[in-house]
Amino acid sequence: EDQVTQSPEALRLQEGESSSLNCSYTVSGLRGLFWYRQDPGKGPEFLFTLYSAGEEKEKERLKATLTKKESFLHITAPKPEDSATYLCAVQSGTYKYIFGTGTRLKVLA
C-alpha cells in the first residue's frame, strides 16, 4: 500500500537554529515528490517538485533532497516567518497523490 509518513509531527526551533524535516514514502512507481507549506486557515502553497533520487531543489532558506525511500526538507537559519505546517506528497499515478499529515514548525524569535 502506498504510504507517506512525515516526522516529527511538531518541531520548535530557535531563530537561526537549522534543522531537517523528514518524509518517508513507500509507493509503487514514484512520479514525483512534492513539498508544500500551509499556513493556518489557508490552502497548501507549492514549494518544490523532486523527480528522482539524488535531486535537490533550493528556495531561500529551504532545501529539499530526495533518496529512494525518503525526502528531507532542510531549513537553514530559520526565521519566525518560516513557521507553518510543511506537507509532503507523492504522485504515483496520473491522478493519484498521497499526502503525509505534515510537520508543524514553530520558529521562536
Next chain:
Amino acid sequence: DAGITQSPRHKVTETGTPVTLRCHQTENHRYMYWYRQDPGHGLRLIHYSYGVKDTDKGEVSDGYSVSRSKTEDFLLTLESATSSQTSVYFCAISESQWDRGANEQFFGPGTRLTVL
C-alpha cells in the same frame, strides 16, 4: 499565485441539508480535484476531474457528487450533509507537463464546512 477561488469560504449547515461548494480557476488547467483535510489525516481525495464532464471517484467519495460543466468550474455537492462531513475542503488544479511525469497541484484557499 494560481488563480483559484472557492466559495463559500465558510458554511454552517444542518444534518440532512444539501450543500454545494464551488471551485473556480482562471488557469485553464485540465485537472481539478476536491480534497478534505481533517486532523490526523493527510489530505484525502474525494473526486477529481480530467476534463469537462469527465469525473471519477477518489478514496473518500461516499456521500459526495461532483460536476464540471466548464473548464473553469468544479462543483462538489453533499446530497444530504452529515456531521462526519464537517471538514475543511480544498480544491486543487494541475496540468499535464509533456516533458515530465509529475504534475504539481495548486490549491485554493479552502472552505470550512460545519454540519450540525
